[in-house]
Amino acid sequence: MSELNVYRTEDVSLETLTGKTIAILGYGIQGSAQAANFRDGGFKIVVGGRPGPSLERAKSDGFQTFSYSEAAKRAHVVCLLVPDAAHGAVFDQIKSELSGKTLVVAGGLSLFSGTIDPAKDYDVVMVAPSGPGRLVRSSFLSLQGMVAAFAVHKDVSGKAKQTALALCRALGFTQMGVLECRVKDEAACDVFGEQALLCGGMAELVKASYQTLVDRGYSKEMAYLGTLYELRGLVDLYYHYGIDGMYERVSEAARFGGMKSGPRIIDDHVRQNMEKVLDDIESGAFMKQFEEESQSGFAWTKKSIEEQKNADINRMGADIRKRFKFLP
Numbered sequence: 001m002s003e004l005n006v007y008r009t010e011d012v013s014l015e016t017l018t019g020k021t022i023a024i025l026g027y028g029i030q031g032s033a034q035a036a037n038f039r040d041g042g043f044k045i046v047v048g049g050r051p052g053p054s055l056e057r058a059k060s061d062g063f064q065t066f067s068y069s070e071a072a073k074r075a076h077v078v079c080l081l082v083p084d085a086a087h088g089a090v091f092d093q094i095k096s097e098l099s100g101k102t103l104v105v106a107g108g109l110s111l112f113s114g115t116i117d118p119a120k121d122y123d124v125v126m127v128a129p130s131g132p133g134r135l136v137r138s139s140f141l142s143l144q145g146m147v148a149a150f151a152v153h154k155d156v157s158g159k160a161k162q163t164a165l166a167l168c169r170a171l172g173f174t175q176m177g178v179l180e181c182r183v184k185d186e187a188a189c190d191v192f193g194e195q196a197l198l199c200g201g202m203a204e205l206v207k208a209s210y211q212t213l214v215d216r217g218y219s220k221e222m223a224y225l226g227t228l229y230e231l232r233g234l235v236d237l238y239y240h241y242g243i244d245g246m247y248e249r250v251s252e253a254a255r256f257g258g259m260k261s262g263p264r265i266i267d268d269h270v271r272q273n274m275e276k277v278l279d280d281i282e283s284g285a286f287m288k289q290f291e292e293e294s295q296s297g298f299a300w301t302k303k304s305i306e307e308q309k310n311a312d313i314n315r316m317g318a319d320i321r322k323r324f325k326f327l328p
């Protein structure tokens, strides 16, 4: 059944990182957490950034700070930890400094879509944590580790895999286990999952379910409780027990009704739409749109978020959270 290898701390040597300086480019969600973990492990860190609050924060956290290109110049291992839409611009500033080094990305999207196209004289690896920066830090401090994926995109030195694994161990991930995959698996599965299900698909399914009830005259509070509010408990069941285990743990009506009606909602037409979404990710069309949106200062995204705030379900959610004293 298993397709990918999992590596744990006992399988990994730190030798390829001995005496190496690591550049953290970008001091945001991942950058600040990864810099702290590497430093606690005794590695020499330089932080690269553009002038502004995040570079000031790195300085006040005790790191030596430089421009992106100067930090890359001073390091042997260069971790590109700016948002994916900024990878191309920052890569252009550092690419002349990478010869003989290792370039590291924390997600595969820019490599997969060709936004960055590394030259042939340095290693390129991906070390992708499966959670946000605060978990990268807290799981390191608690020695629990977290699931991560790594991939070798270019192996010029013959040691790229050892370096990627050593980075996973230095960041604390191997305490739980790291999966070896291809860059394309991580990039496509991550981005498609966000669009088809986790963010895009789920939000639209919730909105449509709520609105179907409200349009038939059911009370908004009860429509909200029956749809969005109930998600939390169900997500826990999916997470802990899988789809089959979830069905074993819900009521008879939920089990029978869910299994009957689920395929009526998510039918072939939805699958065809999913194929189109995946086509756009694989062709690079999504990345092109995303970069254009980033260059516009995320104008469309900001406008859409404002519109979402005014949607009936979101106003009802705010009202319910207030009345029932939910935490934000």
Ligand SMILES: NC(=O)c1ccc[n+]([C@@H]2O[C@H](COP(=O)([O-])OP(=O)(O)OC[C@H]3O[C@@H](n4cnc5c(N)ncnc54)[C@H](OP(=O)(O)O)[C@@H]3O)[C@@H](O)[C@H]2O)c1
Pocket (backbone or CB within 6 Å): 025, 026, 027, 028, 029, 030, 031, 049, 050, 051, 052, 053, 054, 055, 080, 081, 082, 083, 084, 086, 089, 090, 105, 106, 107, 128, 129, 130, 131, 132, 133
């Ligand atoms: N967020 C996560 O939990 C997570 C999880 C797994 C993987 N990843 C991956 O980790 C990488 C970093 O993501 P992140 O969420 O940590 O990023 P982030 O917090 O948004 O990165 C912020 C940092 O990037 C700099 N930056 C932003 N836009 C820039 C631009 N146009 N030009 C130059 N510098 C810019 C910021 O500088 P200023 O302060 O000056 O703007 C800041 O130092 C991405 O590849 C992402 O896919 C993230």
